[in-house]
Amino acid sequence: MARGLVKRNEDYSRWYSDVIREAELAEHAPVKGCMIIRPYGFAIWEAIQRALDDMIKETGHVNAYFPLMIPESLLKKEAEHVEGFSPECAVITHGGGRKLEEPLYVRPTSEAIICSTYAKWMSSWRDLPILINQWANVVRWEMRTRLFLRTTEFLWQEGHTAHETEKEAVEEVLRMLEVYRRLSEEWLAMPVITGVKSRSETFAGAINTYAIEAMMQDRRALQAGTSHFLGQNFARAYDMQFQGRGGALEYAWSTSWGVSTRLIGGLIMCHSDDQGLVLPPKLAPHQAVIVPIYRTDDDRAALLEAANGIAAEARALGVRIKVDDRDHLKPGAKFFEWEKKGVPVRMEIGPRDLESKQVVLVRRDLGKAGKEFAPMEGLAARLPGIFAEMQQALFDQALANRRDHTIDIDSFDGMREVLNGDLAFVNACWCGSEKCEALVKKETTATIRVIPDSGENNEGVCVVCGEAATRKPVWARAY
């Protein structure tokens, strides 16, 4: 079995760390809660960035960059916002060898600095909308951290937009929620439920927070992205005013939305297995690897020539492929290594294969059972199709896992049993009171993950208090 990896059913938490270590995605830094993202892990992040950045631009946004440090006074202008964040802020008190007159906050998010800048940029309704995104790092002093899922410093993108009307802003929030859904489902092969958060889970200072919520293999939920409708709250706090079409001064309607390196944690817990990482082909740094198997130098030369030929052909078709020509490792060692790193397709080629003009092809998600002899003729051209099938298979598998573990429940007892037991996504009606929500959390540690936007069959009675309910949230234990 995979050396150095515990099995998922033995200790899921340790398995998760093992996968990251063995795949060389990241490691702990000397600073508590911080991580070093290693080149292989960062390559995955770069692939996510490329895909998302394209979508962000296709939807009319541009990138910019705002400072890491925010003056305390600026952050404190939006009371609810600062209250939500101040306990987890890192504060810089000294610089240049002396105490600063005003402390600087390391951004936990950039609403304060960006909104106050937008205020200067808008004078007329013609200046709107402002549609800007930034790729940045942020710091939140979390009590408990886990690689990728929750680190003190993390990488993300944060979009910040300002609009003339409420309608436009709401449309923007939902548009970006949809972008996140597509990123997650089409690129990470990670199915998500979209919807709005309950009040207690709403971003500090926002009117509404929308989210994409995914189920991990252990049936816990992961909030994978959020899109916030900020109303005019930040406009009032940071003076984002413009002269409207009628000539009067109006407050802008703003939004913000973000996804982070947490997505990589989701990716791991959605698809990987007891052998290690499993990557969806669309995001894999290497989509395929060719391992030559030889005895003699002559064999080696001939095989490498054949392998490089296949690789060149594949690259011409846009496939990210690697020929593992390292001479000091046996083939078996290479198999294990690429397996742990989640490379979608492995091709083995030895003298016998060369003779019969074929390779042994193994899809990562199917394992040894899925080994096939593939003719070299037309092999490169087949790869994109194989990747597409695997991409779909990963999504289908994750979706099936969610369907198999989603339950409609109408009694609090039933809810307690599931959420304190094997875990699942529980669909259960809710009256909307924070008291009922808090009681569920107290007795099960589960929370409302999202109130789905599909409006069907939501009439009922609250699973906790029995009062009339019009909402049917997804309840689950979350990361």
Next chain:
RNA sequence: CGGGGCGUAGCUCAGCCUGGAAGAGCGCCUGGUUUGGGUCCAGGAGGCCGGAGGUUCAAAUCCUCUCGCCCCGACCA
């Protein structure tokens, strides 16, 4: 912040109880051997035993203090 665990070779750790020449496995370097699922053999490099103080003829080991990290609970993307 509470509870638990751990700091010794690049990594994983043994040694500590009962003080007396710093070890193993893996990895790394050299040479040979091997190559269709983690080759084998020989040789080699590599250490302020987390830090400070104390006890002692003598401390990785005992005592005090300290710093840090990991895991489990209360907060969060």
